[in-house]
Amino acid sequence: MSDDLIQVGRVAGAFGVRGEVRITSFTADPVALLDYRDLKREDGAPALTLLAGRPAKGGIVARAKEIETREQAEALRGLKLFIPRSTLPETDDEDEFYVTDLIGLAVETPEGEPLGAIRSVQDFGAGDLLEILPPEGGATWYLPFTKEAVPEVRLAAGKVIGVRPQEVE
Template sequence: MGDSLILVGRVAGAFGVRGEVRLTSYTAEPSALLDYRDLKREDGRPALTLLSGRPAKGGLVVRAQEVETREQAEALRGLNLYIPRDILPEPEEDEFYVTDLIGLAVETPQGEPLGRVKNVQDFGAGDLLEIEPPEGAAWYLPFTKEAVPEVRLAEGKVVAVRPEETE
């Protein structure tokens, strides 16, 4: 995984008139962005260096080294913010970073290929793996032990039981 970048937030715009920046956080704990401090652009170039911040509805309000005015903050609206994957702690057992799952091959317990993990969604009832088959429309699979008994990151695959086979 080395130097890959993980999307952790987005600039939502300016806050107030003194150059503070509103951020939408994609981390479990929004204030974690302050711990990462040096946020990057998608191409790896520096984006924002966070100096301080506080929780706000939907994210954080921060002071950034690169921003002094409201106009500068507004100009950054929509900028996606990343951190290097290798600075994240290793997940707990049976927990995964979404970015580590996307692109994994999906196969049955018998080794039959079902496709690749296209995305991970949560529409309110728990995580779903969006599976993109070699042909045909994508489909969703609940990300549960019953439907996904094994995730083998080192092998680059997920073992899955199709929904009609779970009963």
């Protein structure tokens, strides 16, 4: 995947019989996908050109230039959708960032002891969790992405300050 692409959604399948497609959105406002319009594949090749859409649970239902039938929409199920990083607005302050900026950052205790590196950011329904790969390798573990568990994000330093899992209440 190109480093300048950010995943903003995934095709969830067909909707109805007229070629509309359900898209799970990974944006704060699912309807923002319509503003990006030209969505890319993981390799940067064109994926979908959104023409119109409406909000739906967890995302949008949209018409795309490339899809005319239900079968075509269903065939795209699972397709990851990306936009160029350059199309996103710049963040205004150090406390504002994109979730994708966290991937790969080191995790340290407030005392500077390494806890690992952020492998992914997940949300299983109860809020964001940082998946941490321990420094010595082995099984990953999850750290809630809350102010209590992660009091500081230092993007410029390439790290976040976190607490040990047993210290999170």
